Amino acid sequence: MRECVVKVNGQTRRETIKDNVLLLDFLRDNLEVRSVKAACWRGECGLCTVLLNGHLVKSCLVLAVEANGGEVTTVEGLVQDGKLSRIQNAFVEHGGTQCGFCTPAFVLTTHELLEHNPKPSAGELDEAVSGLICRCGTYSQIKEAVAAVSQPDGKTEPLQKLGKSVR
Amino acid sequence: MSFGSPYLTLPDFTYHRPSSIDEVVALLKQHGDEAKVMAGGVGLLAFMKERLMSPSHIIDVKGVKELKQLQYVPGRGLSVGASITYAELASSQVLKEKFTALHEAVSRTADPMIRARATLVGNVCEAIPWIDSAPALISLDASVEILCPGGKRRVPVVSFIRGPVDIDLAVDEFVTSVEVPDPAPGMKSAFEKFTGGSEFALASVAVTLATVEKKRRARVVFGSVNSTPIRCVDAEKMLEDAEFTRATIKTAAEVASEKVECFSDVLASTEYRRHLVEVVALKALWRLL
Numbered sequence: 001m002r003e004c005v006v007k008v009n010g011q012t013r014r015e016t017i018k019d020n021v022l023l024l025d026f027l028r029d030n031l032e033v034r035s036v037k038a039a040c041w042r043g044e045c046g047l048c049t050v051l052l053n054g055h056l057v058k059s060c061l062v063l064a065v066e067a068n069g070g071e072v073t074t075v076e077g078l079v080q081d082g083k084l085s086r087i088q089n090a091f092v093e094h095g096g097t098q099c100g101f102c103t104p105a106f107v108l109t110t111h112e113l114l115e116h117n118p119k120p121s122a123g124e125l126d127e128a129v130s131g132l133i134c135r136c137g138t139y140s141q142i143k144e145a146v147a148a149v150s151q152p153d154g155k156t157e158p159l160q161k162l163g164k165s166v167r
Numbered sequence: 168m169s170f171g172s173p174y175l176t177l178p179d180f181t182y183h184r185p186s187s188i189d190e191v192v193a194l195l196k197q198h199g200d201e202a203k204v205m206a207g208g209v210g211l212l213a214f215m216k217e218r219l220m221s222p223s224h225i226i227d228v229k230g231v232k233e234l235k236q237l238q239y240v241p242g243r244g245l246s247v248g249a250s251i252t253y254a255e256l257a258s259s260q261v262l263k264e265k266f267t268a269l270h271e272a273v274s275r276t277a278d279p280m281i282r283a284r285a286t287l288v289g290n291v292c293e294a295i296p297w298i299d300s301a302p303a304l305i306s307l308d309a310s311v312e313i314l315c316p317g318g319k320r321r322v323p324v325v326s327f328i329r330g331p332v333d334i335d336l337a338v339d340e341f342v343t344s345v346e347v348p349d350p351a352p353g354m355k356s357a358f359e360k361f362t363g364g365s366e367f368a369l370a371s372v373a374v375t376l377a378t379v380e381k382k383r384r385a386r387v388v389f390g391s392v393n394s395t396p397i398r399c400v401d402a403e404k405m406l407e408d409a410e411f412t413r414a415t416i417k418t419a420a421e422v423a424s425e426k427v428e429c430f431s432d433v434l435a436s437t438e439y440r441r442h443l444v445e446v447v448a449l450k451a452l453w454r455l456l
Contacts, residue, residue, distance in 0.1 A: 002182075018179070019179075019180060019181055019182035019225075020176070020177040020178065020179055020180055021177075022176070022177065022212075025176070038175075041175040041216065042213055042216060043209065043213065043280075043281060044366065046278070046280060049280055055283045056279065056280050056283060057280055057283055057284055058280045058281070058284075061208060061209050061212055061213075061281070061284060062208070062284070063177075063182065063208065063212075063225075063227075065182050065184075066208075066227065066229070127279065128279060130278045130279070131277070131278025131279060131280045131281060132278075
């Protein structure tokens with residue numbers, strides 16, 4: 001057992017845990033951050049993705065003790081002063097969610113992509129989300145949401161060539 | 168190896184985070200075969216969830232400064248420290264220019280989140296049949312540098328990987344870096360793989376062509392087709408002796424398809440892998456024309 005201090009979405013959290021606890025289980029079970037989804041536990045679906053010290057990681061492949069003294073951001077951390085971020089609004093507007101299970105991971109990942117690359121090409125977007133699985137298959141709406149943020153003037157190139165998806 | 172165990176959690180262990188190589192050595196000496204060295208943890212934690220490994224001590228080397236080094240020295244080559252991640256390698260310009268096959272292999276492995284954690288040294292030590300880095304490293308004549316109780320030793324990657332999940336490493340030793348020699352001027356290399364939508368490659372190949380002392384030198388190394396990476400010496404010889412044309416490439420790829428022993432698993436049959444060997448070899452070699 002050891003004490004683990006992690007700053008989660010700006011708030012310092014302190015828990016005593018066993019060394020073999022995954023960051024995923026630590027966030028969900030100890031800290032009750034349930035937007036981090038537990039699905040495959042083996043790094044395949046990516047729905048437990050969080051930002052650890054500024055890097056996107058799959059929290060099922062990280063030990064909680066490795067985050068000790070570090071900083072974790074989950075999708076809740078994108079909300080500022082009670083307002084959703086642009087990409088969160090775009091997901092709502094374009095129906096980028098269906099059952100909603102993968103939404104936190106996709107929102108966080110696409111937000112991070114747009115932070116570093118405000119106008120990603122279709123290929124760059126595909127690459128960025130290649131580690132995530134949407135079990136409903138809402139990919140084209142997710143792409144529209146990202147296009148709405150990255151090309152708000154409507155002069156769109158690569159992303160809108162996808163056409164309007166069938167709803 | 169069977170994947171798909173019901174366990175989602177890890178077995179019990181004690182976590183250590185040393186900050187120097189001396190501390191790592193001391194911990195290995197103290198805990199011996201009860202301990203495992205962890206860098207990114209991507210492979211190790213997966214093995215542990217499957218209960219294929221249950222070490223009682225985990226030594227995380229991410230805090231060791233000396234192992235966080237990626238260095239290129241002209242004339243000597245590239246040194247990749249044990250905690251250098253795939254993402255760091257993929258963003259290296261010198262890797263892209265001089266060690267193209269390795270750059271292509273690391274930037275196309277898995278996805279960005281995995282690449283942010285997984286390390287090259289960890290990947291080589293994992294030595295599963297499907298790793299992309301090993302064929303590239305073997306084609307570039309790379310070695311691993313091992314710290315052992317008596318000092319250091321260097322082992323070529325091709326002999327370091329003895330079998331699936333079987334490496335030439337004693338319990339009191341650990342790999343500090345992968346060393347890739349500086350390529351001959353004008354050397355060209357490429358990496359190709361076919362995944363067919365699967366997480367792992369069904370066949371991959373790394374090829375290098377260089378002129379050393381006025382003679383052409385070729386390396387053709389296949390991955391994911393058998394339990395360890397395989398060099399195809401017959402194809403290499405053909406590429407070295409004949410003029411480097413499309414026709415030569417075609418013959419060399421056909422020879423590889425015939426000579427390289429392929430295994431069969433749930434993803435692909437032996438016959439299909441033989442076909443893929445030819446396809447990936449053609450694709451990679453054409454790019455060197």
